[in-house]
Amino acid sequence: MKKAAKWLLCINLLAWTLLAVQVLTVNMEQRVAQNTVPVQNGDVQAKGEDADAVKKKVALTFDDGPDPDYTEMLLDGLKKRNVKATFFLLGKQAEAYPDIVKRMHKEGHMIGNHSYDHVNLANLSKTDAAKQIRMTSEAIHKITGEYPQYLRPPFGNEPPECSCAKNMMTVLWDVDPLDWCCGSSSTVIEKVVKAVEEDDIILLHDASESSVEAALGIIDALEKQGYEFVTVDEVIFE
Numbered sequence: 001m002k003k004a005a006k007w008l009l010c011i012n013l014l015a016w017t018l019l020a021v022q023v024l025t026v027n028m029e030q031r032v033a034q035n036t037v038p039v040q041n042g043d044v045q046a047k048g049e050d051a052d053a054v055k056k057k058v059a060l061t062f063d064d065g066p067d068p069d070y071t072e073m074l075l076d077g078l079k080k081r082n083v084k085a086t087f088f089l090l091g092k093q094a095e096a097y098p099d100i101v102k103r104m105h106k107e108g109h110m111i112g113n114h115s116y117d118h119v120n121l122a123n124l125s126k127t128d129a130a131k132q133i134r135m136t137s138e139a140i141h142k143i144t145g146e147y148p149q150y151l152r153p154p155f156g157n158e159p160p161e162c163s164c165a166k167n168m169m170t171v172l173w174d175v176d177p178l179d180w181c182c183g184s185s186s187t188v189i190e191k192v193v194k195a196v197e198e199d200d201i202i203l204l205h206d207a208s209e210s211s212v213e214a215a216l217g218i219i220d221a222l223e224k225q226g227y228e229f230v231t232v233d234e235v236i237f238e
């Protein structure tokens with residue numbers, strides 16, 4: 001082979017080698033960008049997996065509001081922690097404090113129906129139960145522009161079968177620390193932290209300072225345990 005031809009062959013080989021290295025590098029960069037870099041043992045590990053995959057969902061719910069003294073205190077605490085909750089409102093309270101309901105809705109919380117007067121719907125006639133539910137849904141719709149899709153009947157007692165709740169889903173609860181009646185906020189926090197499991201719905205009330213303190217304390221304690229707070233639809237339809 002002539003000297004010039006040998007040189008050409010060498011340059012050609014060098015060019016192919018450089019091209020091959022470049023292709024391998026690009027391939028690796030793409031895989032890194034897609035968060036799937038093979039680790040040494042052959043498994044595929046996702047970037048950020050430790051942050052998201054282990055989160056357990058749990059839903060905080062608040063009944064009987066809005067309360068003129070304590071609901072906004074709770075909304076401030078939820079906002080600070082970037083947590084969304086579900087509020088089951090009384091129709092008469094919603095009518096009395098529409099600005100608080102507006103704020104709840106604007107800040108991304110879910111709003112449900114808890115009857116108009118906090119009555120035991122199971123003891124009412126179909127007509128009266130229907131009126132309790134309809135008046136509350138209308139009150140919420142007037143303020144937020146949306147009809148609630150979820151009903152939490154007071155005391156957990158479902159209404160007699162009536163067309164009023166036909167398009168609504170009844171939502172009860174898994175954990176009830178009785179925050180409205182007994183114990184300090186630390187007792188309530190302790191009860192919830194002890195009892196809670198993944199996808200549970202926790203029942204609280206936004207009607208006293210100790211309940212608000214308990215709610216925020218529960219968030220802080222459970223977030224440290226890898227829980228993430230969501231609205232009830234997210235644990236029901238998971």
Ligand SMILES: [Zn+2]
Nearest residue numbers: 063064154155
């Ligand atoms: Zn209630």
